[in-house]
Amino acid sequence: NWEVGLMVVGYGVAQPAYSLGLKQIVIIDVMTLAGLFILRVAAGASAGEAPASQWLVLFPGMLAAFLGFTKRRQEAVSELHEGTSTRPVLEHYSLPFLDQMVSLVTTGTVISYAIYTVNSPLIGSQMMLTIPPVVYGIFRYLYLIYDRSDDRSIAAMVSEDRGMIAAAGSFVLVAFLLLYVFR
Numbered sequence: 001n002w003e004v005g006l007m008v009v010g011y012g013v014a015q016p017a018y019s020l021g022l023k024q025i026v027i028i029d030v031m032t033l034a035g036l037f038i039l040r041v042a043a044g045a046s047a048g049e050a051p052a053s054q055w056l057v058l059f060p061g062m063l064a065a066f067l068g069f070t071k072r073r074q075e076a077v078s079e080l081h082e083g084t085s086t087r088p089v090l091e092h093y094s095l096p097f098l099d100q101m102v103s104l105v106t107t108g109t110v111i112s113y114a115i116y117t118v119n120s121p122l123i124g125s126q127m128m129l130t131i132p133p134v135v136y137g138i139f140r141y142l143y144l145i146y147d148r149s150d151d152r153s154i155a156a157m158v159s160e161d162r163g164m165i166a167a168a169g170s171f172v173l174v175a176f177l178l179l180y181v182f183r
Helices: 002-020 028-047 054-082 088-092 095-118 124-146 154-160 162-181
Strands: none
Touching: 002 028, 028 054, 054 088, 054 095, 054 124, 054 154, 095 124, 124 154, 124 162, 154 162
């Protein structure tokens, strides 16, 4: 399939470009990561001949941008408190700007997922029942970062926080029931 080949080439060019310099350019650093996630999802769907709407392809990109900007914010806050520099591009980010970016990509993440569920190619609008746990998970993550000033890694936050575990478990349960029990 030529589309998969094109995506693989795009990924093969973007990944080293990120490592060699794009990670040093403000905004482009996070946009490149998001683009790489979009390429992975689109290539996987195309290669597997799985139904993937444009919204399902967009959602992981928005989620990657959300995680990227929240990670930049976490690192920027740590640098302020500790005085150490972990990522050179952080000197170009201010906390107010990162807060705006987090707000924008949070909105995009929620909207892209919600629109995907309205016309899910798998089961139609019933997938909308998964919106509450997804939105709760995103809000819980923001709560941990902003109100709890949680500086654990993203992986630790997701795997150790009871609220995040509950959100993930609820999503899996609802999706499983919709896809395999009530279908």
